[in-house]
Amino acid sequence: MSKMNTDAKMPIVLTLEPGTYFRCTCGKSQNLPFCDGTHPAGDVVPLRFEISEQKKVYLCSCGESGSPPFCDGTCGVDV
Ligand code: FES
Numbered sequence: 001m002s003k004m005n006t007d008a009k010m011p012i013v014l015t016l017e018p019g020t021y022f023r024c025t026c027g028k029s030q031n032l033p034f035c036d037g038t039h040p041a042g043d044v045v046p047l048r049f050e051i052s053e054q055k056k057v058y059l060c061s062c063g064e065s066g067s068p069p070f071c072d073g074t075c076g077v078d079v
Contacts, residue, residue, distance in 0.1 A: 011058035011071035022046035023069035033059050
């Protein structure tokens with residue numbers, strides 16, 4: 001996953017409803033952390049993920065997670 005447009009270095013915590021989501025990876029979306037289609041053409045693509053039931057998620061914002069788009073604690077945050 002590419003580096004996200006944030007210096008927070010901690011996950012973004014959201015409660016999501018069931019559905020398909022696209023995590024922005026270029027940082028240019030006006031709807032962060034989700035893709036709004038603004039990304040430039042090329043090799044930058046959003047990360048698609050599915051949520052099957054309402055749940056709290058921890059989206060990686062540091063770009064270092066081994067299981068993107070979710071935070072795996074590499075940032076030092078206990079998730
Ligand atoms: S925010 Fe990237 S691993 Fe936690």
